[in-house]
Amino acid sequence: MAILTYENYTTAIKSWAEVKSNYTDIQKVISPEQVFILSREQIEWFDKENEAETYFRADIGVWENNLVLILTPRTNAGDVKTLENYEFCPLQFLENDLTLLQTKTYTVKSTYVLSKDLTKSQEDTDLNLPIMNEPVTGQLKAVDEIESWRENAMDYLQRESVEFKGERLFQSxxxxxxxxxxxxxxxxxxxxxxxxxYSAVYQRLLATLIFISNATGEKVGAPGAVYAVQSDPSNTYDWSRPVPPYIPG
Known part of the structure; x- marks a missing residue:
């Protein structure tokens, strides 16, 4: 498992705060096709160390020229726990496509493939309904939001860094x-x-994280690895909330 000391953690946080104000530097650490991958061991460690009841909180940093997602356990008061080490995972490219499977409540079974460059294609559907009657499912909505990031992320990051000096970009x-x-x-x-x-509060798009879990026990993207997205998005993926405050645009 990848770990940072407390000193490394604070350095990584400061590095991202500096990088996000310069679009040239942002381009060196972010590609819209990249993802974070959390292992089961990291999740178990996070849950064990975290004292907050409802939410985890993860920080974004830059370490060894990579954007990283740092698992930073909180106290009951919401403060970062001072630990010797913190787990993290780097932003990286997928080696293989991900198969997302969802069984819809009206018994239509659909299989989608989220390719390693984060584009989507529908492989199989047992029943095709007229588009006006087809509900927007959690899986399809998530894939559409991922594609939106892939297509628009760099324009978004450039505007945020140039016009707002990175102050509105995510930190946690x-x-x-x-x-x-x-x-x-x-x-x-x-x-x-x-x-x-889209945030109704800030009247603009916000970057977020979508979580897709592998429940088959196979390695990421391996043959037979199926990532299930349930109709209830709180179970297998959700839009995490970037930490306020944000300056309205």
């Missing part, structure tokens, strides 16, 4: 515990993907 994310602890006994890993979600 609140993560509902259900996103990481769903079916904990069977989950081998969780893929964390950037997406865009």
């Amino acid at each position: 994310f609140y993560i509902p515990k259900a996103d990481l602890l769903h079916d904990e006994q069977n989950t081998r890993d969780i893929v964390c993907v950037f997406g865009f979600k």
